[in-house]
Amino acid sequence: MSPLQLVSLKSEVSRSPLETFVACAHQMLDPATPEAVRRAMEPRLLAQLTALRALGVFELFELRDPALKAWLADELAELLASCGQ
Template sequence: MRAEDILPNHVDSGDFNGTVVRKGTVGAFLVNARTFLDPSATTASRRQAEQHMAEAVATLDALGLFEVFALRDPVLQAFVERHR
């Protein structure tokens, strides 16, 4: 299966297990996780990353992401568990 089989180019979101998921949700979570874990990130950018990640956790759960992929960083894993 390819990305366009899940969400075609002209479609920006889809319903997955009763949750509307926008294109880019997984990618945005990854970018925010990198900022969250970056020791050189500013406090403001880290806080913003935390907020955006917290908002995405339920959506990523609906996709089943955490059932398939394990988070290797224990701090990130603890953050996700607190927001589930």
């Protein structure tokens, strides 16, 4: 099974926030992924941001895909603004 097939629309196995984030990001970036699956991955990926930020993941690693990096930077800024930070 490829890493891209690890995350299905159903979550049978509990995964760490990092595993979920990476698997969702891979699926979202794969050009062969249908748009409906990409849209289904978005909320799952975004749900991991708080935990990944708390773990310091974004201080240790840099996202290389420019579109994903910009989108997540916007989402993180919105998250921080809503938390009053």
